[in-house]
Amino acid sequence: MLAFTIAAFTFVFQPLTSSGQSENNFFYKKKERTLGVIFNTNTEYEELLTDETRKLEELRLGNLNLQLKNCFWTFVDYKQEQLNIAFDLGPIYGNGSWIDSSKTYYEQADHSLTGLRAKGEIDYSNLFYYSSKSFTLMQVKARGYFDLFRQHSIGTTRDSNRIITDLDEKFNATKFRYGFAVRAGWGTGRLQPMNHAMVTDYLLEKNYKGRTFSDKEKQLITRKIEKIKNHRSLATGHDIVKEADDIAGFLNQSMFLLRPENLASEWQYAEFLPRFHGSKVEIGPFFNHFNREPDFVYGGYLRYISEKYHNFKRNSSINAEIKYNRYKTNDWLSAEVALGWSYYFMLKSQFYFGFKYVPIMPLKNFKGLSDINHGVVPNISYFTQISNKTRFSFDFAWQISEDKAIMQRGPEIMFTFFRSWY
Numbered sequence: 001m002l003a004f005t006i007a008a009f010t011f012v013f014q015p016l017t018s019s020g021q022s023e024n025n026f027f028y029k030k031k032e033r034t035l036g037v038i039f040n041t042n043t044e045y046e047e048l049l050t051d052e053t054r055k056l057e058e059l060r061l062g063n064l065n066l067q068l069k070n071c072f073w074t075f076v077d078y079k080q081e082q083l084n085i086a087f088d089l090g091p092i093y094g095n096g097s098w099i100d101s102s103k104t105y106y107e108q109a110d111h112s113l114t115g116l117r118a119k120g121e122i123d124y125s126n127l128f129y130y131s132s133k134s135f136t137l138m139q140v141k142a143r144g145y146f147d148l149f150r151q152h153s154i155g156t157t158r159d160s161n162r163i164i165t166d167l168d169e170k171f172n173a174t175k176f177r178y179g180f181a182v183r184a185g186w187g188t189g190r191l192q193p194m195n196h197a198m199v200t201d202y203l204l205e206k207n208y209k210g211r212t213f214s215d216k217e218k219q220l221i222t223r224k225i226e227k228i229k230n231h232r233s234l235a236t237g238h239d240i241v242k243e244a245d246d247i248a249g250f251l252n253q254s255m256f257l258l259r260p261e262n263l264a265s266e267w268q269y270a271e272f273l274p275r276f277h278g279s280k281v282e283i284g285p286f287f288n289h290f291n292r293e294p295d296f297v298y299g300g301y302l303r304y305i306s307e308k309y310h311n312f313k314r315n316s317s318i319n320a321e322i323k324y325n326r327y328k329t330n331d332w333l334s335a336e337v338a339l340g341w342s343y344y345f346m347l348k349s350q351f352y353f354g355f356k357y358v359p360i361m362p363l364k365n366f367k368g369l370s371d372i373n374h375g376v377v378p379n380i381s382y383f384t385q386i387s388n389k390t391r392f393s394f395d396f397a398w399q400i401s402e403d404k405a406i407m408q409r410g411p412e413i414m415f416t417f418f419r420s421w422y
Contacts, residue, residue, distance in 0.1 A: 028075040028193035031234040036418020059096030080127040088119040115149025137185040144178035185284025191276035201312040268388040269347035277309035315342040331363040349384040375401040
């Protein structure tokens with residue numbers, strides 16, 4: 001059923017993945033450091049099971065963080081490597097409910113909390129190409145956070161004699177959570193970064209309307225843009241005016257085109273996240289660890305990713321994955337089919353709309369198939385460059401699920417305002 005769902009979506013949207021690009025690969029190298037303020041609100045669902053007790057908490061949380069982040073991208077012929085490191089610190093507040101039970105007592109309460117959260121994240125992936133299309137994959141993600149907070153709980157307690165008493169208490173507490181996820185795999189295909197080709201298409205369409213350019217001419221200009229941007233240094237920075245003059249001179253002297261006017265005012269933009277064209281298939285094992293339930297999950301996955309670069313204004317994507325998950329005595333099959341469309345306004349802004357479908361089927365130790373739990377996540381995001389260094393982004397997703405233990409229900413909203421050095 002899950003495999004059929006993925007196959008059906010892939011077949012219906014196959015036109016999105018058709019390739020009309022040159023086989024010549026473009027390179028993309030960038031180091032970026034950002035410092036900004038993030039407001040985020042989301043639902044946290046947590047369960048802790050032991051032989052004697054069960055604790056369950058659902059919390060609607062908001063936080064305002066100061067974030068320092070470093071990002072590194074290297075996309076060349078023989079590898080595609082990414083590293084993101086982030087550290088957040090800021091106040092948190094929330095409202096929710098919790099259950100704490102054992103053979104001798106049962107507590108249930110609503111609670112509110114205020115406090116401080118420190119959070120760290122590392123995300124590293126490396127695709128090593130041993131041929132033009134075949135690769136091995138290694139991906140490691142780690143995260144952790146520490147909360148220091150004051151909680152107010154109001155509810156009831158029932159003891160082993162079924163005597164119910166009121167509960168109203170305030171206390172200080174700490175919480176430390178951590179987890180990591182690892183994937184290894186093999187695959188075929190390539191997602192080619194199109195950021196520099198996007199700038200080429202924009203410059204030619206804006207400044208030389210009515211003129212047709214060959215693929216070879218576009219590639220020459222893209223290679224020049226690639227050379228300039230790939231040689232930027234995070235330590236020393238770069239000169240926008242000098243780079244723009246270099247491009248204008250290349251168009252005039254090497255391509256015999258008129259110099260674009262006021263190019264520096266636009267050259268400072270187009271600093272989007274990597275934008276791709278192409279497709280790839282991956283297969284391999286994975287395992288996830290978290291210091292709450294489920295604490296250790298392992299299994300295997302098969303994933304198909306396709307990105308279509310239409311022109312400098314539009315991209316579309318499809319991501320389909322199926323996973324077999326093993327956890328203690330419980331197994332389940334899960335799938336994820338995500339469709340996305342990006343629209344670019346000039347070289348400054350990007351609007352994204354996506355839709356994700358997540359069916360999950362418990363297997364109950366292979367004693368029989370269970371009903372499928374369905375999850376749906378529509379999401380939108382907006383990013384804009386206010387200036388050469390200043391950026392703003394907005395992200396919104398609404399998670400709709402039949403089982404909140406499988407997917408955290410409700411909206412997730414994030415506003416980010418940050419400065420960038422690259």
